[in-house]
Amino acid sequence: xxxxxxxxDELLERATEALRDTxxxxxxxxxxxxxVGCLDGLAHPAGASPxxxxxxxxxxxxxxxxxxxxxxxxxxxxxxxFLGRNATVAFAEVQRQIEQxxxxxxxxxxxxxxxxxxxxxxxxCFYKEPGLLREEIVLATxxxxxxxxxxxxxxxxxxxxxxxxxxxVVDLGQMPEVTxxxxxxxxxxxxxxxxxxxxxxxxRQIQGRPAKGFRATKNAQTMDIWxxxxxxxxxxxxxxxxxIGSITxxxxxxxxxxxxxxxxxxxxxxxxxxxxxxxxxxxxxxxxVAGLRRLAEMNNKQFPQTLVPVADLIKQIKDxxxxxxxxxxxxxxxxxxxxxxxxxxxxxxxxxxxxxxxVGGGVELGDAGRIICRYKVTDKVxxxxxxxxxxxxxxLRIEDAPAEEPPATAPASEP
Amino acid sequence: xxxxxxxxxxxxxxxxxxxxxxxxxxxEAADCFQEAFLAAWEISRSxxxxxxxxxxxxxxxxxxxxxxxxxxxxxxxxxxxxxxSAVPARDPSPTDQLAYAxxxxxxxxxxxxxxxxxAEVFCLRCxxxxxxxxxxxxxxxxxSAVSVLLYRARGRLRExxxxxxxxxxxxxxx
Numbered sequence: 001x002x003x004x005x006x007x008x009d010e011l012l013e014r015a016t017e018a019l020r021d022t023x024x025x026x027x028x029x030x031x032x033x034x035x036v037g038c039l040d041g042l043a044h045p046a047g048a049s050p051x052x053x054x055x056x057x058x059x060x061x062x063x064x065x066x067x068x069x070x071x072x073x074x075x076x077x078x079x080x081x082f083l084g085r086n087a088t089v090a091f092a093e094v095q096r097q098i099e100q101x102x103x104x105x106x107x108x109x110x111x112x113x114x115x116x117x118x119x120x121x122x123x124x125c126f127y128k129e130p131g132l133l134r135e136e137i138v139l140a141t142x143x144x145x146x147x148x149x150x151x152x153x154x155x156x157x158x159x160x161x162x163x164x165x166x167x168x169v170v171d172l173g174q175m176p177e178v179t180x181x182x183x184x185x186x187x188x189x190x191x192x193x194x195x196x197x198x199x200x201x202x203x204r205q206i207q208g209r210p211a212k213g214f215r216a217t218k219n220a221q222t223m224d225i226w227x228x229x230x231x232x233x234x235x236x237x238x239x240x241x242x243x244i245g246s247i248t249x250x251x252x253x254x255x256x257x258x259x260x261x262x263x264x265x266x267x268x269x270x271x272x273x274x275x276x277x278x279x280x281x282x283x284x285x286x287x288x289v290a291g292l293r294r295l296a297e298m299n300n301k302q303f304p305q306t307l308v309p310v311a312d313l314i315k316q317i318k319d320x321x322x323x324x325x326x327x328x329x330x331x332x333x334x335x336x337x338x339x340x341x342x343x344x345x346x347x348x349x350x351x352x353x354x355x356x357x358x359v360g361g362g363v364e365l366g367d368a369g370r371i372i373c374r375y376k377v378t379d380k381v382x383x384x385x386x387x388x389x390x391x392x393x394x395x396l397r398i399e400d401a402p403a404e405e406p407p408a409t410a411p412a413s414e415p
Numbered sequence: 416x417x418x419x420x421x422x423x424x425x426x427x428x429x430x431x432x433x434x435x436x437x438x439x440x441x442x443e444a445a446d447c448f449q450e451a452f453l454a455a456w457e458i459s460r461s462x463x464x465x466x467x468x469x470x471x472x473x474x475x476x477x478x479x480x481x482x483x484x485x486x487x488x489x490x491x492x493x494x495x496x497x498x499x500s501a502v503p504a505r506d507p508s509p510t511d512q513l514a515y516a517x518x519x520x521x522x523x524x525x526x527x528x529x530x531x532x533x534a535e536v537f538c539l540r541c542x543x544x545x546x547x548x549x550x551x552x553x554x555x556x557x558x559s560a561v562s563v564l565l566y567r568a569r570g571r572l573r574e575x576x577x578x579x580x581x582x583x584x585x586x587x588x589x
Binding site: 009011012014015016018019020022024025027028029032033035036037305 | 419420423424427431432435436437439441444445448449452453518519521522523525541542569572573576577
């Protein structure tokens with residue numbers, strides 16, 4: 001048996017050692033420690049446990065374009081999680097109802113838990129076939145709104161900031177194919193999602209009423225769908241955004257009458273229009289390098305623990321605010337766009353290659369002896385070298401991984 | 416119960432380390448940290464705690480393993496996503512940096528597939544260095560049962576690690 005082979009013993013020993021010696025960053029966060037420390041002082045009825053607060057931090061004010069950019073990424077993330085699924089018989093009624101959606105209204109809560117820039121975004125969403133989406137985002141601190149409308153067929157996005165009477169127009173057509181695919185009509189993709197296998201999750205109370213749960217999983221997507229146990233109509237859908245946070249969709253209303261004006265892409269009268277150029281075509285390895293460099297520079301010339309573009313984008317934009325003071329709005333927005341573009345292009349690169357793995361946490365920028373990341377070359381983006389694996393080092397040079405020893409796929413002593 | 420603030424202050428490092436090591440993610444480790452202390456607080460209200468470090472290690476390990484399992488149920492999702500949550504490397508050799516992080520991930524994956532008690536015993540013994548007797552007390556088992564569980568856990572982990580290494584080699588071979 002395998003377990004008796006000495007090399008297996010050694011493998012387990014090395015794995016145990018690696019896990020035991022995992023570098024642990026300082027922690028826990030002060031607010032978490034504070035909450036735990038207060039447990040004993042909480043007033044509570046006998047027998048009842050205090051409920052720890054969800055970690056929630058006020059989102060700093062961000063420029064209007066930031067909301068549009070983050071919104072787009074959020075949208076792409078949601079779309080990504082909805083791509084392609086299979087289903088079971090038990091799921092048939094849920095599947096039927098979702099497949100028949102023509103119009104839908106729902107509430108979406110996006111919780112970013114990335115430690116450097118956590119925050120929560122609440123939005124009301126409206127969808128209408130064919131491929132029209134409207135999202136009304138409420139900014140946590142100011143209570144102000146950003147309204148974004150997307151026509152997935154034409155690739156046009158209009159974001160409005162009513163308080164500032166500003167309209168931002170973005171053309172998704174400039175995005176590379178990989179992004180267009182992932183941001184295309186995500187309700188349609190959700191319909192595909194429910195066509196396959198689903199695992200039952202049992203029941204739980206949602207807003208005081210029982211809901212029956214299904215977990216739909218296929219390839220890169222997992223989605224927990226909670227439905228009314230009698231009618232099968234969706235009550236809540238939960239998704240985890242790996243390492244970034246989570247999304248909860250609730251308060252679904254399907255088949256509601258939604259006026260076309262809700263999805264208008266015309267800039268309303270009295271609004272100042274900004275057309276923003278986001279060069280997103282022709283993604284190459286140099287975009288990965290530029291994004292990594294930007295990340296390290298933001299982090300005192302050290303590569304951060306994780307690559308989380310949304311959170312880092314917010315941080316970048318916030319940091320940029322003082323530099324934008326006094327500038328005309330169009331110019332300020334374009335400045336922000338230029339700032340975040342390398343990050344978005346880097347993100348697109350990581351989505352376009354396979355088997356991307358980042359291990360750069362704590363590595364100094366310029367350290368030629370440490371690996372930052374590796375990936376498998378695909379035909380979706382231009383990569384140099386002979387492949388199939390490429391490795392980026394701390395000095396941002398890129399080399400082919402030795403063919404006989406693809407990094408991070410097998411321990412060094414494996415034959 | 417001892418002074419709660421003192422308990423938090425004394426064991427927060429242990430709980431944080433245990434949670435982060437198993438989860439490898441800051442946000443999840445923070446949630447696990449809260450859950451472990453909340454559970455400890457509830458236990459301490461109803462009974463006298465004789466061995467706080469072992470209790471805290473067990474609670475943190477159990478909560479972290481729960482989360483690890485939940486995460487592994489979504490394994491396919493993580494396979495195709497860019498790896499946002501990779502564990503930082505520690506070895507000076509570039510190839511080993513990745514191999515080390517990879518080994519940790521593979522062991523996490525394997526632990527998530529073990530029966531819960533086996534995983535718990537393995538973590539408490541091999542990661543937290545608890546004695547057999549302390550583990551037995553914490554899990555309300557006989558010492559002999561701890562030995563058996565640990566033996567089975569090791570055997571199963573060897574198999575799982577070996578399989579994952581074989582699968583990955585097959586994946587990259589032309």
